[in-house]
Amino acid sequence: MDFIEIEKKWQKKWKEDKIYSFNTARRDKKYYTLEMFSYPSGAKLHVGHWYNFGPSDSFARFKSMQGYEVFEPMGFDAFGLPAENYAIKTGIHPQDSTLKNIATMEHQLQAMGGMFDWDYEVKTCMPDYYKWTQWIFLQLYKAGLAYRKEAPVNWCTSCNTVLANEQVVDGHCERCGSQVVRKNLTQWFFKITAYAEELLRDLDKLDWPEKTKAMQRHWIGKSTGGEIEFTCESGDTFRVFTTRADTIFGVSYVILAPEHPLVDKLTTPEHKAEVEAYKLACSKVSEIDRMSSTREKTGAFTGAYCLNPVNGERVPIWIGDYVIYSYGTGAVMGVAAHDERDYDFAKKYDLLIKRVIKSADGSCDDLPYCEYGVMVNSGKFDGMTSEEGKVAVVKWLEESGKGELKTNYRLRDWLISRQRYWGCPIPVIHCPHCGEVAVPEEDLPVKLPYNVDFTPDGKSPLLKSEEFMNCTCPKCGAPAKRDPDTLDTFVCSSWYYLRYPDAHNDKQAFDPEIINKMLPVDKYIGGAEHACMHLLYARFFTKALRDLGYLKFDEPFTSLVHQGTILGPDGFKMSKSRGNVVSPDDYVSKYGSDAFRFYLMFGFSYTEGGPWNSSGIESIVKFLERMERLVLKIKDMPSSSKQIGAAEKELLYTLNYTIKRVTEDMEVFSFNTAIARIMELVNAMYKYDAEKEKDGELMKDCADKLVLLLAPLVPHIAEELGSVLGKPYPIYRRPFPKCEEKWLVKDEYELAVQVNSRIKAKIVVPVDADNKQIEQIALDCNAVKDAIGAMNVVKVIVIPKRLVNIVAK
């Protein structure tokens, strides 16, 4: 069989017959399978795309054969930084390169032979899509979920431009090598923190990998404690967040983040120079480095003091880079005796270390003592446990308005504005009279202009486009300016799954009636690297749009699977710079798309991935040919039938066992074991074929079922074989074989007998034997008797279907 030829043949026919069109009349049987859409940064599909889409498509076909009306759309996440950088380097416009890449990828995806329904394709960079991205932004804006505030960006002083984290290498600009600093700009945010609690709580109802849920939980980072107000000698106040209010009598100093707005005000003239120098140094250190717990703690004294609200002690105010402005209140109290970091800091700068917690049993007197214990040197709280004290202290402070119990989240609001060209324009107008004004919905989309100078020179590229920037205020009609920033591409990808089922609606982002039937997504498949960002943002969008009345469900993705990563043959992540990139095209053109996806499914554990190794693909081709020879041979057999004997029973057992296991394995994306079972079936059929007398009818039934089992995995080959056998077309609409349990029932089975956990014998027992009988058969066995010898049997453990373990001494 020429795989390449039959793939062409069936793809042509499938396309002509439009067999993969989603049947909207069967929405009640819908199964929405979604693969994370691709980013068209390279011109071609890479192995990772194949590994995501090929097996997922096989899963979708499996669901289809189970009677579901499968919805499997495809599209492109088309805005983003790489296209812009490519343009800066080559002069090719991002729109041109992106659309060209998309065209190539569409072509390749079609050659893959997936059951994607292209009628629902979306491309996020097209106005008919981003119009609705802007509309959603406006809905969130009107609901108070989008706002502006100052936030730091990576800034290259030489290129005079904002840099993405990936463009910063060891604190220096990847393009020109100069030092990168952090600089504050006014930026747009989505208030995802308003949903922190629900985003955390609803994780419990999702069928997602536990590790992904754990990562989101940590990312959201809920902690309960108290917010406590300190008053400075200058009269200014600030708040600290602490989970250990029980240690407050031991405060040795407080630390503000270097970016804290009070710093400039509080710093005394004699400390000004030192503080300024320290702030500058901090602006050059990345946040990841700042959070490192092994890095030496540094700080600078402001010269100012505040008062400890519980005992009026005079406390020095420092700044230090281990305090992050965006987390909590951007200020912490330092309790040197009971916190590692604070202890190191106090030792280094020779600050007060005062013990206020003792271990409950007095067993540990070393400092720092970071465990819970009993309060001492704490006035009226002496003797109270930490657990009680951390609440009691805050409640006491609450009476004087100086404290409150508070739940804090590590989760920060989502920074969505980018000072870049290739993204979705933000639909806001800045009017000198009216201030911030939302673009009226009827004026959407705010189109991204084509002719824009996007070379980096310190300004948002759109700022340099007169045609784009100048407009009139929708409220007062005065000349006004558009917002020059574009949206983070994660905004575009946070709702595409809502657009797919109603992709061509030009009146609305989506028809609520349709999507409330089509969503949530039943199976979402994509990389684990999205665990915290994309997957959290999409959940946030769903919840926000639900609260705005558009959606009737709480979560976008009921069930989630992460495919693993295919690494280069050297075991490292594929990258051009390493030169270890494997191109799927070479294999696909040589062996065909079926063989290639079959190999991807057989050679790796789907959720693990691993280093690429091409040696197995030839063997896959051999297997497919061996299977084909068998089917064709059976086709020409006489249809004689015969009394069911031992050989037939064995074949029927293997057939039905295979069906059962393949069904279970496909359900959980265990493609490699499903294929292993199918290989066993083929081996069993060959074995039966060697019998002198055989049942032609049985063989034909086996062959038909074999082809059906293979249909999701190698769709073109199965379609061809199905057609050769004279079976109905298309094969993916035929029911998946069902296991007939009666053939799995055996009269007896073998199990192992251990003596002191070492296998000594194999015994055969009747299938209905109870534990007592099994025990007796085991003890009667000669090999077991020899092994026990003169010892006494202490205990016999019988695990039916598994083994017997005899404990003897």
Add this chain to the structure above:
RNA sequence: GCCGAUGUGGCGAAAUGGCAGACGCAAGGGACUUAAAAUCCCUCGGGGGCAACUCCGUACCGGUUCGAGUCCGGUCAUCGGCACCA
């Protein structure tokens, strides 16, 4: 650094706490063939033994259990994420 994961033959990998290595690849041997390819059959973790058999073996150290690749504690190594790559 923090968070999450992974570690099993020469290789890809299987194993609801129950016979480690299913299914394949590679390798070796054999059949068919004038020959080759293709195909088919057998062997295939390591040590010891003529053999029956026996000992060791799932990164490393320890623990729980009749029984641990699997559970618990610790160590090492590798990978993913850490908020402007997506």
